Amino acid sequence: MIIRQIHVTPVAFKDPPLLNAAGVHEPWALRTIVELVTDEGLTGLGETYGDLGHLSKVRECAQALVGLDVHHTNQMYARVAATVGDAVSDLHGLTGVATKEKSIDRVFSPFEVACLDIRGKAAGVPVVDLLGGRVRDAVPYSAYLFYKWAGHPGQEPDRFGEALDPAGIVEQAALFIKEHGFTSIKLKGGVFPPDEEIEAIRALHEAFPGVPLRLDPNAAWSIETSVRVGRELEGALEYLEDPTPDIPGMAEVAARVPMPLATNMCVVTPEHLPEAIAAGAIDVLLLDHHYWGGLQRSAQVAALCGTFGLELSMHSNSHLGISLAAMTHLAAATPNLTHACDTHTPWQDGQDVVAPGALRFEGGAVPVPSGTGLGVELDRDALAVMHEQYRKCGVTARDDTTYMRRFQPGFTARRPRW
Numbered sequence: 108m109i110i111r112q113i114h115v116t117p118v119a120f121k122d123p124p125l126l127n128a129a130g131v132h133e134p135w136a137l138r139t140i141v142e143l144v145t146d147e148g149l150t151g152l153g154e155t156y157g158d159l160g161h162l163s164k165v166r167e168c169a170q171a172l173v174g175l176d177v178h179h180t181n182q183m184y185a186r187v188a189a190t191v192g193d194a195v196s197d198l199h200g201l202t203g204v205a206t207k208e209k210s211i212d213r214v215f216s217p218f219e220v221a222c223l224d225i226r227g228k229a230a231g232v233p234v235v236d237l238l239g240g241r242v243r244d245a246v247p248y249s250a251y252l253f254y255k256w257a258g259h260p261g262q263e264p265d266r267f268g269e270a271l272d273p274a275g276i277v278e279q280a281a282l283f284i285k286e287h288g289f290t291s292i293k294l295k296g297g298v299f300p301p302d303e304e305i306e307a308i309r310a311l312h313e314a315f316p317g318v319p320l321r322l323d324p325n326a327a328w329s330i331e332t333s334v335r336v337g338r339e340l341e342g343a344l345e346y347l348e349d350p351t352p353d354i355p356g357m358a359e360v361a362a363r364v365p366m367p368l369a370t371n372m373c374v375v376t377p378e379h380l381p382e383a384i385a386a387g388a389i390d391v392l393l394l395d396h397h398y399w400g401g402l403q404r405s406a407q408v409a410a411l412c413g414t415f416g417l418e419l420s421m422h423s424n425s426h427l428g429i430s431l432a433a434m435t436h437l438a439a440a441t442p443n444l445t446h447a448c449d450t451h452t453p454w455q456d457g458q459d460v461v462a463p464g465a466l467r468f469e470g471g472a473v474p475v476p477s478g479t480g481l482g483v484e485l486d487r488d489a490l491a492v493m494h495e496q497y498r499k500c501g502v503t504a505r506d507d508t509t510y511m512r513r514f515q516p517g518f519t520a521r522r523p524r525w
């Protein structure tokens with residue numbers, strides 16, 4: 108099964124004004140859709156970031172991968188590594204440092220996912236079977252709450268409404284639970300002074316007793332602030348995610364707070380694991396196949412985490428259905444992924460490049476798609492519309508900080524901030 112063509116299509120879709128430590132989401136989120144076509148006419152899908160620097164590397168690598176067999180992902184990885192060159196950082200800075208290895212893993216990921224999609228289709232099995240088979244039929248996701256404005260400035264309010272205080276956050280949680288059935292909740296923090304976010308967690312704890320809660324301020328707090336907040340929230344959190352920057356800082360906080368610490372910022376590539384494990388900096392790693400080098404490499408990292416007693420959850424950025432399908436296959440095949448995964452899917456409010464039907468939430472979980480490969484089909488009309496949106500939207504790289512400064516000129520994304 109030789110790759111004959113690779114199509115790389117950047118797309119844009121509407122995104123609400125979600126607040127985070129870096130600023131606020133712009134009106135358009137970007138992704139890149141990768142399609143591999145083999146000599147036998149099978150096609151495979153992958154999805155990755157849409158930022159221009161990353162997109163150019165994906166395009167360059169696409170040319171270098173034509174002619175390879177879809178089973179030879181080691182050879183593919185070597186070609187990507189030879190083509191990628193320097194590290195590319197993300198402008199929002201919410202997924203940790205940029206390293207050359209991480210850039211290679213990020214560029215390789217959509218090609219690997221597309222190869223697995225093709226291999227599953229050819230063998231007549233779902234991708235989860237290529238990863239060892241399912242240990243769960245449906246993958247639980249958490250309600251991913253954000254402080255947000257009612258709408259983007261100058262535009263109509265969106266249907267999710269404003270959430271700038273504990274009452275607004277509880278209302279948002281109720282809506283997400285009503286519409287998707289989620290059984291755990293994550294609040295994106297690092298937006299307001301920590302005491303306000305403590306109040307929001309307490310309000311959620313009271314409104315949804317027994318529902319596991321996480322708080323993620325994206326390293327917006329100093330070590331002392333993290334310790335204080337952690338102690339005040341004793342008994343209320345399933346885990347505290349990236350309270351403070353870097354492995355040594357996280358290790359100090361971990362030693363002084365009662366709950367587990369999780370990360371998608373201080374451990375973002377395999378080279379970080381030895382130091383983080385030795386320092387006891389984290390208890391839970393948020394895997395993300397988009398920057399951990401695809402599904403098979405993520406499965407290897409998961410096994411390694413099991414060996415060292417780390418628990419697993421899954422990270423997400425704004426994404427579409429190809430990513431949700433890939434995340435679901437990976438999580439369904441990962442025994443020690445015991446925490447509900449993150450997903451931004453509800454915020455996309457039905458916009459997608461995949462045909463409806465294959466992916467759905469049942470009781471907050473996504474059943475593994477039943478078809479072969481990833482089990483999702485590209486909706487070519489939707490792809491064309493979203494590509495046109497990309498061409499017209501004027502956004503070429505996610506930059507939450509610059510967008511925020513339009514409305515709050517003095518805004519700083521300094522970390523730690525409190």
Ligand SMILES: O=C([O-])C(=O)C[C@H](O)[C@@H](O)C(=O)[O-]
Pocket residue numbers: 125126127199201202295323325371422423424425449
């Ligand atoms: O868990 C995280 O740190 C994230 O999901 C980072 C994301 O970029 C999130 O903060 C967002 O979409 O604003």
Ligand SMILES: [Mg+2]
Pocket residue numbers: 323325348349370371372422
């Ligand atoms: Mg996080």
